[in-house]
Amino acid sequence: MKHSLAGAALAVFVAGLPLTAFAADAPSIAVGALKIENAFARPTPNGATVGVGYLTIVNGGNAPDRLVSATSDVSAKTQIHEMKMQDGVMQMRELTNGLAIPAGATVALHPGGDHIMFVDLKHQVKPGDVINVTLNFQKAGKVSVPFKAAASMGAMAPSGAMGGMNMQ
Numbered sequence: 416m417k418h419s420l421a422g423a424a425l426a427v428f429v430a431g432l433p434l435t436a437f438a439a440d441a442p443s444i445a446v447g448a449l450k451i452e453n454a455f456a457r458p459t460p461n462g463a464t465v466g467v468g469y470l471t472i473v474n475g476g477n478a479p480d481r482l483v484s485a486t487s488d489v490s491a492k493t494q495i496h497e498m499k500m501q502d503g504v505m506q507m508r509e510l511t512n513g514l515a516i517p518a519g520a521t522v523a524l525h526p527g528g529d530h531i532m533f534v535d536l537k538h539q540v541k542p543g544d545v546i547n548v549t550l551n552f553q554k555a556g557k558v559s560v561p562f563k564a565a566a567s568m569g570a571m572a573p574s575g576a577m578g579g580m581n582m583q
């Protein structure tokens with residue numbers, strides 16, 4: 416009896432841990448009808464000139480919005496990139512007209528897909544570093560979002576959110 420109780424308590428503790436760490440690492444940020452979630456960056460190798468960041472944008476309103484531009488304190492330029500299949504090869508391309516955020520939609524920028532590109536890095540992005548990004552939405556306006564660098568270069572999610580899913 417004592418053993419099973421202890422086991423149950425431990426299971427609850429362990430199951431609750433990633434969520435707690437996740438909330439601390441990537442706070443949900445509201446701006447207008449939008450909510451920014453899961454923002455994180457990948458650490459970069461020494462000497463790299465570009466870095467990458469990901470986030471999820473939830474449009475809880477009934478009007479479409481658009482992420483038109485971004486700036487960051489780590490790079491000279493910050494671009495919005497999409498991934499597209501071209502001649503059988505996955506290639507990335509700048510979305511010069513920005514990224515549509517349809518009404519009621521959840522738009523997730525995640526590894527392997529669309530992303531925020533930090534171009535002409537001023538310095539290396541190390542695990543745990545926080546990149547201060549300003550996102551500029553057509554309707555919702557500007558919002559500052561911290562992109563914390565994950566623990567590994569292959570991180571698929573913010574540190575702590577899916578500890579077992581990092582690909583080294």
Ligand SMILES: [Cu+2]
Nearest residue numbers: 496507530532
């Ligand atoms: Cu890119």
